Amino acid sequence: MKLLSKKFPNDEDGQVLKMLYKQGVDFNEPQDAEFFIAVPDKHSGEAVLKSFKDDRLICELEQDDETEEWTCYCLNEEIIDIQKRLDGLSIPYGGQTEGWGVMID
Template sequence: MTRNYELFPDDDNGDVLWQMHEDGDDLTELHDIEYSIAFSSQEQAERCALYLLHEEQKITLFADEEVEPAEWIVTIFVNMEPEYADVVDLEEWFTKIAEKFGGEYDGWGCMTYVYDVEDEEDD
């Protein structure tokens, strides 16, 4: 299949969405997409988390101690159809929020669910 650059522009977001599509993921279905913001301090992360809760966002907050120095990560869970324009809009919004609270927007991802229907073979 030839890539439609209107649906899947030639950038990181378009590449990820195109790969999901190529892997058989149905992008017209709702997905739980995770957007992440990283902070160097717990206080900054907690202030951002509280702000996002007031914005009615579903979030988690945890300390990533596997990196030095430890980072605090706020993950925002958005149930949505992964359309390019919506992903970009949310990235821009979360980038502004990250900057407002002294953090850094750290990208998005989601689990893909691809189900293969195998033909039953007669024994």
């Protein structure tokens, strides 16, 4: 993901990107972002995962040990566009994008 501070969107994602920028994340360098897609159950998660992998995305399905909720995790370098793409692929199976994160050193 390459973004300059003046190009952050004016929404919740933009606020998070600005915060990361202020914390020293250099958006002139590629940054890997991990996306979290909540799914209602394992069967739906497997369908979402197959859809993502068919679209050549790097993803995995996990169940939280405490809450027993299912989540697909996808790794990608583009934040704004990929979030819309992930929603489009997961909504037909009852899933939806629930957030994203970037590792900060």
